Amino acid sequence: MPEADYSDAWVVTVAADGSLFFGADPMTPEELADWMKTHPRNRDARLYIKADARTRFGSVEKVLEIGRGTGFNTPVLLTMQAEHNPPGTMVSPKGEDVSLGSALPSGTIATVVQLLPSEQGPSLMINNDQTAWSDLEGTLRQHFEKGDEKVALLRADASLPFAAVVHAIDGCRAAGARVYLAESGI
Numbered sequence: 001m002p003e004a005d006y007s008d009a010w011v012v013t014v015a016a017d018g019s020l021f022f023g024a025d026p027m028t029p030e031e032l033a034d035w036m037k038t039h040p041r042n043r044d045a046r047l048y049i050k051a052d053a054r055t056r057f058g059s060v061e062k063v064l065e066i067g068r069g070t071g072f073n074t075p076v077l078l079t080m081q082a083e084h085n086p087p088g089t090m091v092s093p094k095g096e097d098v099s100l101g102s103a104l105p106s107g108t109i110a111t112v113v114q115l116l117p118s119e120q121g122p123s124l125m126i127n128n129d130q131t132a133w134s135d136l137e138g139t140l141r142q143h144f145e146k147g148d149e150k151v152a153l154l155r156a157d158a159s160l161p162f163a164a165v166v167h168a169i170d171g172c173r174a175a176g177a178r179v180y181l182a183e184s185g186i
Helices: 029-038 057-069 133-145 162-174
Strands: 010-014 020-022 025-027 047-051 076-079 094-097 111-116 123-126 129-131 151-156 178-181
Touching (some): 025 029, 057 162, 111 133, 151 162
Parallel strands (some): 010 047, 047 076, 111 151
Antiparallel strands (some): 010 020, 123 129
C-alpha cells in the first residue's frame, strides 16, 4: 500500500490507549468526523487506518463508523509485517482491504466468522461452531469447497485487541475469502 505514504493520503492512527490522530494531528472522534465531512478529498481517496496491536477493536470500530459516514466503504487496515529488512531500507506500508458489512452485496450468503472474548484469549467460531485458531483457514476452505460463497462476514467483540481481528482477517484472506467487517452492534 505505497499510496498510504503519499502526502495527501487519508491516514488515521489509533494508539493503544484509543486516542486518534489524522496524520500527525490529535483529534477526538467528533473532531475527526467533522474534519472528514468538511474537507474535500480526491474521489478515489482511500481511508487508511493504522492501529496499535493492543488497541481495543472498539476504538478501531469508531474510526470505521466515521469513515462509513463519510463515504469510505472499503477502508484499508495498515498492518506491520513480519519481515526482516536491512536497517535504512524504505518499506512501503502493507495493508488489508476490507469492506464494511453494509457493503455486502444483496443476496450474498456469507460464512460468519465470530471472535469472542474468553479466559484463554479470543475464541473463534465459524457459523456458530467453535473452531481452533489453527483450523481457521482449513475450515473456511472446507466450507468453500462445499459450494459456500467465498465471502466471510467477520464479527468481533469490541473489547478484543485489534491484533486478533487482523489475525482473523489474514486467515480469511488466506482461504480466498473476501472479508466484510460486521457493523457495530451486530
